[in-house]
Amino acid sequence: MYTIKGKTGDWEVVIGLETHIEVLSNSKIFSGASAHYNPTVAPNTQVSMVDAAMPGMLPVLNEYCVDQAIKFGLGINAEISRVSRFARKQYFYPDLPQGYQISQPADQPPVVGRGWIEILDDDGNPKKILIERAHMEQDAAKNKHDMHPTKSFVDLNRSGVMLLEIVTFLDTKNPENNSYISSPDEAERYLRKIREIARALGVSKANMEEGSMRADVNVSVRRVGDKKFGTRTETKNMVSFKFIKTAIEYEAHRQVEILENGGTVTQDTMRFNQGDGTTSVLRSKEDALDYRYFPDPDLLPLVIDDERIERIRKTMPELPEATRARYIEKFGLNEYDAIRLTETIDISHWFDTAVGDKPERAKSVANWMISELFAHPENYDIENQKSGIVDGMRIITPSDLAELVDMISANEINGKQAKEIFIKMLDGEIGSPKNIADKFGMKQMTDASAIEKVIDEVIANNPAQVEQYKSGKVGLFGFFVGSVMKATGGKANPAIVNEIMKKKLS
Ligand code: ADP
Ligand code: MG
Numbered sequence: 001m002y003t004i005k006g007k008t009g010d011w012e013v014v015i016g017l018e019t020h021i022e023v024l025s026n027s028k029i030f031s032g033a034s035a036h037y038n039p040t041v042a043p044n045t046q047v048s049m050v051d052a053a054m055p056g057m058l059p060v061l062n063e064y065c066v067d068q069a070i071k072f073g074l075g076i077n078a079e080i081s082r083v084s085r086f087a088r089k090q091y092f093y094p095d096l097p098q099g100y101q102i103s104q105p106a107d108q109p110p111v112v113g114r115g116w117i118e119i120l121d122d123d124g125n126p127k128k129i130l131i132e133r134a135h136m137e138q139d140a141a142k143n144k145h146d147m148h149p150t151k152s153f154v155d156l157n158r159s160g161v162m163l164l165e166i167v168t169f170l171d172t173k174n175p176e177n178n179s180y181i182s183s184p185d186e187a188e189r190y191l192r193k194i195r196e197i198a199r200a201l202g203v204s205k206a207n208m209e210e211g212s213m214r215a216d217v218n219v220s221v222r223r224v225g226d227k228k229f230g231t232r233t234e235t236k237n238m239v240s241f242k243f244i245k246t247a248i249e250y251e252a253h254r255q256v257e258i259l260e261n262g263g264t265v266t267q268d269t270m271r272f273n274q275g276d277g278t279t280s281v282l283r284s285k286e287d288a289l290d291y292r293y294f295p296d297p298d299l300l301p302l303v304i305d306d307e308r309i310e311r312i313r314k315t316m317p318e319l320p321e322a323t324r325a326r327y328i329e330k331f332g333l334n335e336y337d338a339i340r341l342t343e344t345i346d347i348s349h350w351f352d353t354a355v356g357d358k359p360e361r362a363k364s365v366a367n368w369m370i371s372e373l374f375a376h377p378e379n380y381d382i383e384n385q386k387s388g389i390v391d392g393m394r395i396i397t398p399s400d401l402a403e404l405v406d407m408i409s410a411n412e413i414n415g416k417q418a419k420e421i422f423i424k425m426l427d428g429e430i431g432s433p434k435n436i437a438d439k440f441g442m443k444q445m446t447d448a449s450a451i452e453k454v455i456d457e458v459i460a461n462n463p464a465q466v467e468q469y470k471s472g473k474v475g476l477f478g479f480f481v482g483s484v485m486k487a488t489g490g491k492a493n494p495a496i497v498n499e500i501m502k503k504k505l506s
Contacts, residue, residue: 078115
């Protein structure tokens with residue numbers, strides 16, 4: 001268990017995360033404007049009257065956005081509410097032209113209810129993290145302060161893009177239920193898992209650097225063994241795993257120090273200072289905003305039936321966790337390889353395509369991908385699986401690798417020749433591995449009598465080494481095999497060479 005060692009004892013850290021992910025869809029949650037928000041699009045070019053909050057405009061719910069929320073909910077093992085509502089969360093800010101954000105009410109079940117995901121705790125054991133809810137809401141626009149020394153601008157392109165806010169659960173009625181995040185590393189693992197699920201399902205890019213994933217971090221501390229949870233603070237708008245961990249550590253230590261000196265923690269909202277890794281108070285509880293939530297009169301309750309949920313469930317791809325389990329059980333891969341091959345859904349798709357209906361290929365395909373292909377990312381088009389020459393690079397396809405691996409196991413070529421073919425492909429040879437082998441005359445020598453002839457020559461030409469070998473210097477065996485491989489231009493089948501050589505020398 002992660003603890004903080006104070007002057008007067010050990011303290012446990014309790015963490016709650018509110019994670020926003022920007023949801024992928026063609027249009028915004030309540031308007032038809034493009035939701036392909038990205039900072040390179042010219043400002044204010046993807047804005048409808050609804051997003052600009054022109055008087056009299058009415059929001060129309062984008063059903064695809066609802067499907068995305070349901071899909072994510074199923075991905076985190078959550079209950080999907082059959083009825084949920086939209087509410088106005090009211091506050092003023094220049095990036096919010098409506099004067100309110102359409103969200104789902106804080107005190108009623110949103111579209112995605114109670115769920116959970118599994119992460120590894122700091123001892124490497126599986127741990128369930130409970131999720132309280134995930135609700136749909138609009139993103140705000142973006143203020144721009146850095147284009148002019150004395151003016152600020154508002155870009156409405158992001159206004160109305162859908163966000164899903166995922167909130168972890170803390171069982172305050174049952175404080176011994178430890179299914180919450182309790183260390184900085186667990187927080188990172190939780191966020192990575194959320195990102196993995198969102199990406200695998202095509203619900204969000206969930207990219208912190210790009211701003212399509214951000215988190216508010218709630219932290220409190222309590223003495224190890226204490227029943228009651230402590231008072232928490234909330235650090236807003238964190239956009240890097242590293243900063244999130246730093247903020248948690250800083251906040252937890254700060255709170256321990258206050259408590260050990262007889263003070264009390266106040267439930268403040270904090271900002272994180274990137275420069276020195278500290279937090280400072282943004283606003284105190286007394287200044288807490290009262291958002292005056294009320295039901296949005298322009299939107300009907302969102303009603304979802306079983307049929308819709310089942311339809312969405314059927315379209316869901318296998319999640320990386322299940323893929324990993326399949327690779328380990330069905331293909332006998334080790335855990336490390338299974339993790340590498342499921343880093344993205346495109347990588348596992350590439351691997352599955354190469355393995356095809358021949359599970360016996362899986363181990364070699366995995367080895368080649370991890371030890372060779374991953375070193376040349378420009379040579380495989382993991383996303384689109386194109387073939388031929390792309391941007392001047394010879395793309396190695398899943399079927400290329402499958403063919404190469406099959407040639408080795410059929411004894412048509414040996415490992416050394418396979419490597420040569422692979423390098424030729426990297427260098428731009430466009431034929432299939434079979435064609436390349438033909439073109440360069442790479443055929444494995446498997447004729448035992450021909451190999452025996454070469455072995456006899458090697459033995460005859462090295463009488464001194466044979467003498468040494470027979471008098472106990474068995475390390476020389478490799479020298480003999482190597483000489484045969486050299487004499488055959490690397491073409492001899494190493495297994496056959498070994499077998500005959502052993503007989504001849506004994
Ligand atoms: P709000 O909506 O006011 O931010 P919530 O009750 O929804 O508050 O909680 C937000 C997050 O803070 C949740 O993830 C919750 O689990 C977490 N949280 C609540 N109490 C504590 C606490 N004492 N220590 C740490 N996290 C907490
Ligand atoms: Mg909050």
